[in-house]
Amino acid sequence: MNARPSSHYAHADTSIDVFGEGPGDVSRFVAAWFDAHRAEVVGWRRHIHRHPETSNNEVETTRYIAKILEEWGVEPHLFPETGLMADLGPDSEQGRLAFRADIDALPIQEVTGLEFTSLNKGVSHSCGHDVHTTVVLGLTCALKEYDEQHGLPVGVRVIFQPAEETWAGGATDVVSWGALEGVHSIFAIHAEPKLRVGRIGVRAGAITSATDVVELEVKGPGGHTSRPHLSADVIFALAKVVTDLPGLLSRRVDPRTGTVLVFGQINSGFAPNAMPETGTLTGTMRMADITVWRGMQKLFSELVQQVLAPLGVEYDLQYHRGVPPVLNDDVATAALTAAAAAIDPQCVAQAPQSSGGEDFSWYLEHVPGSMARLGCWSGEGEQYDLHMGDLIVDERALGVGIKLFGSVVDQFAAAE
Incomplete structure (x- = not known):
């Protein structure tokens, strides 16, 4: 010593x-x-x-x-x-x-x-x-x-x-x-x-807020952009999630809880005339209310399923819980x-x-x-x-x- x-x-x-x-x-x-x-x-x-x-x-x-x-x-x-x-x-x-x-x-x-x-x-x-x-x-x-x-x-x-x-x-x-x-x-x-x-x-x-990470992979058969009706549009599906999910959350969760979904990364495609087979989307969920945080994983999964169901795509959702507020x-x-x-x-x-x-x-x-x-x-x-x-x-x-x-x-x- x-x-x-x-x-x-x-x-x-x-x-x-x-x-x-x-x-x-x-x-x-x-x-x-x-x-x-x-x-x-x-x-x-x-x-x-x-x-x-x-x-x-x-x-x-x-x-x-x-x-x-x-x-x-x-x-x-x-x-x-x-x-x-x-x-x-x-x-x-x-x-x-x-x-x-x-x-x-x-x-x-x-x-x-x-x-x-x-x-x-x-x-x-x-x-x-x-x-x-x-x-x-x-x-x-x-x-x-x-x-x-x-x-x-x-x-x-x-x-x-x-x-x-x-x-x-x-x-x-x-x-x-x-x-x-x-x-x-x-x-x-x-x-x-x-x-x-x-x-x-x-x-x-x-x-502070709870902070979770969401990762979504969407899959389809791929195809030519001249025949979208014969395929499943992965990029369209990703776009629907990006545009629809924040609005749906705002109607299902009290806005006073500071619940915010922001996507920070989207990846799909390789050519302007080819419909890709896969695409990924990642973002963060932030909440100031611990009760909302505890139930968010279930609600998020439910809403993703509702958005993607009509589009004929398959998907894999990973919801990673971070820290509570x-x-x-x-x-x-x-x-x-x-x-x-x-x-x-x-x-x-x-x-x-x-x-x-x-x-x-x-x-x-x-x-x-x-x-x-x-x-x-x-x-x-x-x-x-x-x-x-x-x-x-x-x-x-x-x-x-x-x-x-x-x-x-x-x-x-x-x-x-």
Whole structure:
């Protein structure tokens, strides 16, 4: 075990760039800890950013996180493949308060030109997972020091999850590995480059959408375009699905559920005068309502059958369920909102409901919790977007996230 970094929090200037000091004992300590270790925490983020790894390949990222935890006296519990978790504070009948960070990167080339730009060609943290990881890592180290000096008032579990960017998400594996055993509530953040740094976006209920993928293959005997009546028109059949299915869904599903079908790929044919034998169509189904999501596969199959039945074609439909919507629990969201407001009432913003997917939703199928949007736009110049190679985040967001989670601990301590 390496020598543990020294702490100078007691002598630090406790002024905070974005927030004022929180009122609770833990949040005050965490705020001061961050101000004393600001450069170190930023260094962690830049190392992770410089060495991104795609889903289920986060070997070095896991090793780096474990190394820092061990330096601070925290015992990491490694997952079977990649990722890890750690426990702090007391065990209790009420269970532990959990904080989750996703650690994987995307197969996207970084084009920011930053001095700490990705060294792995074609891979980058263009979704902000380096920020999420650093926030929970910083929180863990601060809470460990608080626990040794004062004793944490509640048990805490930190989860560094692999493979969020896979279709069904790595959260299901993490749950199967027992990460939620003994957990009563769970919280997470997501970097938001459309929100000014220092602002925290909160929302009760659905904050993301379910995201499924549909793949349709249509088959016919093929033929000459001069004799369509002697064949089955695969291209016409695909076109009917593209044009009819969204309208049919709009009459079968409540429009207030944010249900959207968009096709992104269609392939068929090889000559202007030849009717092809096969054609394929792929797209995404997005829903903000979990009840609609649970019944969509059956409804979608029924509607495809109705559209294609008169056309004399055969077909094969593959419906791939992704993740359910993130449904932020009312009580957990109230605690998250109170945690932010306890630091600065002006920081709280109402987050919009996103049509993107997030596998944090799987945790919320088991325990209540809430995800917040963490503002990371500097307030000047271009607003970047997620999943783009030019994403730049304002690193002051690291302190905002760490202090927010420290304040969440205070909220639950007060409720004990």
